[in-house]
Amino acid sequence: MQKSLKTEFLGRPITSPLVLSAGVMGMAFSGFNISIENGAGIVTSKSLTLEPRMGHKGPVVAEFEGGLLNCMGLCNPGIVDGLTEIDQFKKCSDIPIIASVFATNTIDFLKLTSHVNKSKADFLELNLSCPNVFDEFGIPLAASLEEVHNIVKAVKQISKFPVIAKLSPNVYDIVSIAKAAESAGADALCMINTVGPGMLIDTKMVKPVLFNKFGGLSGSCIKPIALKLIYQTYSAVNIPIIGMGGVTYGEDAIEMLMAGAAVIGVGTAVHYRGIEVFNKINEEIFEFMEENGYKDLNNIPRLEKL
Amino acid sequence: MEKRITIKIDRIVEETNDIKTFTFKHTLGAKPGQFIMLTDFEGGEKPFSISNCTKEEFSVTVKRIGEFTTRLFQKCEGDYVSIRGAYGSSFFVSKNKVLLVGGGYAVPTFYFFAKVLLEAGADVTLINGARTKIEHVFADRFIELDIKVLNVTDDGSFGEKGTAVDIAQKIISKDKFDFLYASGPELMMKALQNVIKDIDYEFLFERYMKCAIGICGNCTMDPIGLRLCVEGPVLPKKKVELLTEFGKYHRDASGKRHEF
Known part of the structure; x- marks a missing residue:
């Protein structure tokens, strides 16, 4: 059997269903390069804001068994420089790239969208759900049905590119929020952002390990939450889902597909298994398909909807 | 997983007006060229090259540059800091x-x-x-x-x-x-x-x-x-x-x- 994990996402052919998640490696154009060289089928930029952001002071990551806390604090070079990195990447690559953007209101999201329209990006992701800037911006927009609906609707009216809404797991009813994004015209959903936030304490110095005190939880330990929320959402919407949260091995990716994800995001696993993680997971997905007689990704069965 | 360790500064040596060596009693097992991340949980965590490493202790030699290192320079022997590592690649050890x-x-x-x-x-x-x-x-x-x-x-x-x-x-x-x-x-x-x-x-x-x-x-x-x-x-x-x-x-x- 010819080794291929070709599929498509929002009408674009892709060579692997694996997506480099926003926030991971996506600062320099060469970070995208190295990810696709190692098997990613789609890459995502850092969430870009109108102005550059230095992010939080360190420590910005804290490890524990089963997961990672992070509070990068939306560091990014700003929309102008960030899109320059995207355009530089696209000069030498046909691999689709998602321009992720972050703002706190519709007007700024529209400004960001106008910038992205002029770039060589392929998709636009609205980060409605960063959990690590609460002190600065308060409750994430993704917690409000109305905000999500209004922003997605406004952005859809002017965006040249398909719009993806990135949702937070840290809400009471993610399915209603997903439906609000869909009814506002979102082309796809990306879920889940990090869980919590959570915290860890240094017991000798009696201080939170993260300088921001709290940070979003990622890694293997959040996979069951991600699978459940993706499955519930998949059951209720008709737009594709980029499923992510704790995907580390091929088996996790298969579970994501079975839960209803169209493609699969990989982030923290870059730490666990190196930048080669994409090729490793591709290989493991392929082995699973061979063992179980699935000819291509579309043959892998999904769970019956709820 | 690299474990974080919170340890006391054992010794501080002033090398120049704005360079100090901090020594810690801890078996780090680092190789030359590698670095540690060091924080005091007061804002900032920075990478420092390892300037000495034996079975019992290791040192970092720090130049005062910004807010973080200025604060580090005010610390005394016996004060706690938290480190993780050693991280990164090391020098090839030539025999020639x-x-x-x-x-x-x-x-x-x-x-x-x-x-x-x-x-x-x-x-x-x-x-x-x-x-x-x-x-x-x-x-x-x-x-x-x-x-x-x-x-x-x-x-x-x-x-x-x-x-x-x-x-x-x-x-x-x-x-x-x-x-x-x-x-x-x-x-x-x-x-x-x-x-x-x-x-x-x-x-x-x-x-x-x-x-x-x-x-x-x-x-x-x-x-x-x-x-x-x-x-x-x-x-x-x-x-x-x-x-x-x-x-x-x-x-x-x-x-x-x-x-x-």
Whole structure:
């Protein structure tokens, strides 16, 4: 059997269903390069804001068994420089790239969208759900049905590119929020952002390990939450889902597909298994398909909807 | 998973007005060239090269540059800090005739490395450079080791007058070295690269680091997407030659590019 994990996402052919998640490696154009060289089928930029952001002071990551806390604090070079990195990447690559953007209101999201329209990006992701800037911006927009609906609707009216809404797991009813994004015209959903936030304490110095005190939880330990929320959402919407949260091995990716994800995001696993993680997971997905007689990704069965 | 350890500063030595060595009683098991992340949980966690590492203890030698290091300089022996690591790549340990070229606060890491080279049986020559006498470090430390040392300052206030690169060029033309190592300002290493011709080398680089575990992308180097915290900070010749940003620009905490 010819080794291929070709599929498509929002009408674009892709060579692997694996997506480099926003926030991971996506600062320099060469970070995208190295990810696709190692098997990613789609890459995502850092969430870009109108102005550059230095992010939080360190420590910005804290490890524990089963997961990672992070509070990068939306560091990014700003929309102008960030899109320059995207355009530089696209000069030498046909691999689709998602321009992720972050703002706190519709007007700024529209400004960001106008910038992205002029770039060589392929998709636009609205980060409605960063959990690590609460002190600065308060409750994430993704917690409000109305905000999500209004922003997605406004952005859809002017965006040249398909719009993806990135949702937070840290809400009471993610399915209603997903439906609000869909009814506002979102082309796809990306879920889940990090869980919590959570915290860890240094017991000798009696201080939170993260300088921001709290940070979003990622890694293997959040996979069951991600699978459940993706499955519930998949059951209720008709737009594709980029499923992510704790995907580390091929088996996790298969579970994501079975839960209803169209493609699969990989982030923290870059730490666990190196930048080669994409090729490793591709290989493991392929082995699973061979063992179980699935000819291509579309043959892998999904769970019956709820 | 690299475990975080919160430990007391055992000893502090003032090397110059704005360079101090902090020693910790802890078995780190680091290799020369590697670094640790250090924080006091008061805002900031920074990478520091290891300047000495034995079975019982290790040291970092720190230059006071900004808010974080200024606060670190106010700490006393017995105060706690928290570290994680050691991280990153280390120097190839040659058994032959080697030249170490160091500049400023990047020199102390060669103290740890020179000891490891001597254990391996290498013939070591060190060019220890600084801009001026009061910024020159570890001259007394290197005397204890069985290596050839050439001290040099830009203004001639200590050792020979000139740059480390000038001296390197001079001695390379007279003597044959099997391997060269450099640790210093990036423009020094760039200039050095142009004069060392066919000698194989490794350079120790510095970039803005945040996570130190290869995911945040802040220290990614163009155009090959090299993550300096994982594949670096010590880079071999064949990788250095691929870096288009070497000696040209680096990224700040936001990822914005700045020219050297």
